[in-house]
Amino acid sequence: MMQKVQRFGAAMFTPVLLFSFAGIMTAICVLMTNTALFGSLAASGTAWFGIWKTLQAGAFTVFAIIPILFVVGLPIGLANKSQGRAAMESLVIYATFNYLVNGILANFGSAFGFSNFDKIQIIPNSTNQGLTNIMGIKTLDTSIIGALIVAGITVWLHNRYFDKKLPDFLGTFQGSPYVVILGFILMIPLALITCWGWPKVQMGISSLQNFMKSSGVLGVGIYCFLQRVLIPTGLHHFIYIPFIYGPAVVPEGLQPWWFTHLSSIAASTKPLKEIAPQMGFALFGHEKVFLIPAICLAFYFTAKKSKKESTAALLIPAGLTSLLAGITEPVEFTFLFVAPPLWLVYSTLAAIMDATLYAFGVVGMFENGLIEYITQDWIPLWTNHWQTFIIEIVISLIFSGITFFVFKFMIEHFNYLTPGRETIDDDPTLISKKEFLAKNQSNISSNPYQERAEAYLSGLGGVENIVELASCATRLRVTVKDEGKLASDDTFKAAKASGVVHHGKAIQVIVGLDVPQVLETIQELINKQGADISNIDSQNSNKIFDLNNPIAKKAALIVDSAGEIQNITDVTGNKDRLTISVKNPTTVDPKDVFLSLGLDIKNIAIIGQQVEIDISDAKQIAGVINKILG
Numbered sequence: 001m002m003q004k005v006q007r008f009g010a011a012m013f014t015p016v017l018l019f020s021f022a023g024i025m026t027a028i029c030v031l032m033t034n035t036a037l038f039g040s041l042a043a044s045g046t047a048w049f050g051i052w053k054t055l056q057a058g059a060f061t062v063f064a065i066i067p068i069l070f071v072v073g074l075p076i077g078l079a080n081k082s083q084g085r086a087a088m089e090s091l092v093i094y095a096t097f098n099y100l101v102n103g104i105l106a107n108f109g110s111a112f113g114f115s116n117f118d119k120i121q122i123i124p125n126s127t128n129q130g131l132t133n134i135m136g137i138k139t140l141d142t143s144i145i146g147a148l149i150v151a152g153i154t155v156w157l158h159n160r161y162f163d164k165k166l167p168d169f170l171g172t173f174q175g176s177p178y179v180v181i182l183g184f185i186l187m188i189p190l191a192l193i194t195c196w197g198w199p200k201v202q203m204g205i206s207s208l209q210n211f212m213k214s215s216g217v218l219g220v221g222i223y224c225f226l227q228r229v230l231i232p233t234g235l236h237h238f239i240y241i242p243f244i245y246g247p248a249v250v251p252e253g254l255q256p257w258w259f260t261h262l263s264s265i266a267a268s269t270k271p272l273k274e275i276a277p278q279m280g281f282a283l284f285g286h287e288k289v290f291l292i293p294a295i296c297l298a299f300y301f302t303a304k305k306s307k308k309e310s311t312a313a314l315l316i317p318a319g320l321t322s323l324l325a326g327i328t329e330p331v332e333f334t335f336l337f338v339a340p341p342l343w344l345v346y347s348t349l350a351a352i353m354d355a356t357l358y359a360f361g362v363v364g365m366f367e368n369g370l371i372e373y374i375t376q377d378w379i380p381l382w383t384n385h386w387q388t389f390i391i392e393i394v395i396s397l398i399f400s401g402i403t404f405f406v407f408k409f410m411i412e413h414f415n416y417l418t419p420g421r422e423t424i425d426d427d428p429t430l431i432s433k434k435e436f437l438a439k440n441q442s443n444i445s446s447n448p449y450q451e452r453a454e455a456y457l458s459g460l461g462g463v464e465n466i467v468e469l470a471s472c473a474t475r476l477r478v479t480v481k482d483e484g485k486l487a488s489d490d491t492f493k494a495a496k497a498s499g500v501v502h503h504g505k506a507i508q509v510i511v512g513l514d515v516p517q518v519l520e521t522i523q524e525l526i527n528k529q530g531a532d533i534s535n536i537d538s539q540n541s542n543k544i545f546d547l548n549n550p551i552a553k554k555a556a557l558i559v560d561s562a563g564e565i566q567n568i569t570d571v572t573g574n575k576d577r578l579t580i581s582v583k584n585p586t587t588v589d590p591k592d593v594f595l596s597l598g599l600d601i602k603n604i605a606i607i608g609q610q611v612e613i614d615i616s617d618a619k620q621i622a623g624v625i626n627k628i629l630g
Contacts, residue, residue: 015062015069015333021317022062026325029056036375063327067134067147068094074151080159082520085176090154093183097150098139100191105140112195127241130202140198145233148337149190157182163517165448171513172553202235209242213249213281220280221355227284228347232336240284244367249278258282258365258376266380272363272388279363285326286357287350289370290396291403292322292331295346298407299334303420311420326368339416345406353399362392449514453521455495456509461485463529467505471519472564473556475501476509483507498557499596501589510560510597513553551617555624557597562611563587565628573622576602578613580625585609 032052033042041048062069071094072087079086109117114129122133132141140146157179166174173181208226212219223239230236242248250257258279265275273280296319303311318330335342364377378389411418460466460478468479480486482505489500492509501508511518559565562580567588570581582588588611594604602614615621 015066015073018062018069022059022327025059026056026063026321026327029053029059030325031371034371034375036379063329066329067142067144070144070147071151074148075155075158078155078159081524082158082162085162086155086158086179089158089176089179089183090151092180093154093187094147094150095135095137096180096184097146097187097191097194098134098137100187101139101195102137104191104195113199130199140194142194142198143231143233143235146194150187153186153190154179154183157186163448165514169550172550174514175516201233208239209248213243213278217355217359220283220358221351223281224284224287224354225347225351228287228350229344231332240281243281249281254279254282255365255367262376262380266384269384271361272381272385273358273361276363279365280354280358282364283354283357283362283366284350285366285368285373286353286392286396286399287346288322288326288328288368289373290400291346291350291353292328293319294400294404295335295407296331298404298411299419302408302411302418307420314419322369324369324371326372335416335418339411339414339418341414342407342410342416342418345410346403349399349403349406353396356399357392357395360391360395362388362395449517449521452495452511452514453518453525456492456497456511456518457522457525459487459491459495460507460509461487463526466526469519469522469526471511471515472560474510474512474515474560476507476511476515476519476522478507478509480505480507498598499593501593508560510557510593513556551620552624554599554615554617555621557599558594558613558621559625559628561589561594561597565625568625568629571622571625571629573618573620576614576616576618578615578618578621580611580613582609582611585611 029052031037033049033056035042038048040046042052043049068091071090075086075090076083105112105114105117109115114120117138120129120131120138122128122131122138128141130141131138133139142149161182162175162179164174164178166178208222212223215222223243227236227239230239244254258276261276265272268275296315299315300308300311314334315331318334321330322328332343332346364381366373366377382389410416411421415421456476457463461480461482462485465480465482465485466478467481468477470477483502486507492500496512498510498512500510558578558580559568562568562582563584564587567582567584568580569583572579585606585608588606591604591606594601594613599615604614605612
């Protein structure tokens with residue numbers, strides 16, 4: 001179980017590592033457009049403002065697509081093989097889920113409380129009735145939770161069914177298409193459950209608003225706790241947006257109200273809490289400035305000695321991003337799922353700190369990072385309210401210390417796998433011959449392509465004889481060092497190859513539509529032997545065929561024998577005669593190779609730059625190829 005948790009945590013790092021630079025760049029851009037620091041130079045409409053706002057838009061990219069990053073990133077870390085294909089499958093299935101949600105609400109919205117679904121416009125800084133745009137799809141905002149659920153389902157399907165051998169007549173559907181088909185089926189009930197249940201959760205959150213705004217210190221504490229703890233669900237938007245940008249406590253929202261009244265507040269000598277008690281609901285930036293850096297420090301002190309340097313390299317930019325810009329995801333997502341109790345403790349400490357600050361009279365626009373603290377609160381209000389800010393800093397530093405020691409104790413006591421504490425790989429152990437054979441047999445039985453891959457690799461003269469290895473739609477394409485080391489064609493045919501084409505050191509093994517899986521298995525065998533073949537194409541290099549019918553299978557095999565699609569200039573077909581015009585006839589396979597394809601070819605003639613094939617379904621095959629030729 002611990003290994004699984006560790007692997008999941010490592011997979012979460014795949015997208016998290018992208019956050020640090022984006023956060024630092026965003027903070028710099030925010031700083032450069034602050035009029036309190038740069039005056040009229042940073043005013044809206046100036047070239048300076050436009051340049052930095054443009055860069056900020058680019059820097060914010062990863063934060064705008066967080067669910068998509070985890071949908072793609074999790075399979076990269078958790079798929080047992082073909083991680084790139086797993087990521088593609090996950091993205092397609094996630095889009096399918098959101099399109100299904102969109103379709104359900106567009107056509108049956110009234111049954112789920114969205115009678116005006118088509119009319120709802122998605123606008124920034126609004127709850128949008130619980131909706132959002134993902135990849136241009138208007139759907140329910142399930143945030144990272146929805147992304148992780150779909151990605152988890154995809155990984156399970158991929159690891160279980162990607163290598164499943166289907167009957168030959170269904171061969172076009174095996175591999176990634178099979179995983180996506182299964183994912184499509186599972187997304188239907190998931191979309192229905194989401195449409196039914198998620199709005200109810202969102203409504204429950206909304207109903208808490210009246211209670212929180214009328215409960216003083218307790219209300220601020222509950223507000224700040226929910227605003228933190230609900231981040232992974234996306235429901236935290238229902239907590240803070242109605243307060244900061246909506247009419248939950250003041251008609252125009254707290255942020256516009258603060259800037260409208262900032263001058264009068266600065267001029268007043270009354271206590272801040274007396275002037276603007278409602279601003280207690282904008283204190284949640286303190287955990288970003290004071291608690292997150294303390295958590296980073298706890299991670300560093302609990303990291304293994306051998307990993308402290310790499311841990312610091314990860315945490316310093318992430319901590320600065322939170323401190324300066326108030327972007328906390330780079331740190332929060334490093335422990336959110338590998339140590340959920342720490343997330344609850346963090347949310348609780350944040351709530352207690354914010355409630356304590358409010359009880360001692362601290363209020364203001366403390367929504368994000370230190371840059372905004374300085375420019376929106378401390379500088380404009382310091383003259384008459386410096387005592388409040390000293391109290392604020394002291395209390396916050398005390399909670400920073402508490403957070404550091406609590407996190408350090410819990411990490412060490414419960415051995416949480418936070419950054420720098422990943423377990424070292426197990427030491428190698430000796431096994432008996434019986435254990436080796438049992439393990440080897442298990443590997444073969446779990447991978448139906450193993451025996452073929454081993455036979456082809458051996459027939460090609462072994463790993464050391466391979467220079468380049470790639471594939472097209474139906475063939476392994478190999479460049480070897482010494483063609484004299486190749487096995488006979490019968491050896492390849494005994495391993496289910498339809499034939500072998502020789503062009504000096506360039507060899508083509510006609511595998512069929514299983515070629516992506518066979519190539520993937522060969523690559524695994526090469527990697528296990530520690531070989532370094534730089535030119536391995538583990539993807540199917542010919543992605544032009546949408547193989548969804550038996551005619552496409554015939555077309556793929558014929559196109560490859562004709563020198564691949566780029567060698568074909570024209571194709572015509574009648575009932576029983578297929579005529580292909582080619583650019584270079586020397587790349588066309590010999591007659592015997594065509595006849596060995598198992599397509600029931602009755603005759604073939606290669607005359608100059610024309611290949612004439614007598615085959616049934618010639619007209620349909622020509623149609624498939626012409627569609628690709630455009």
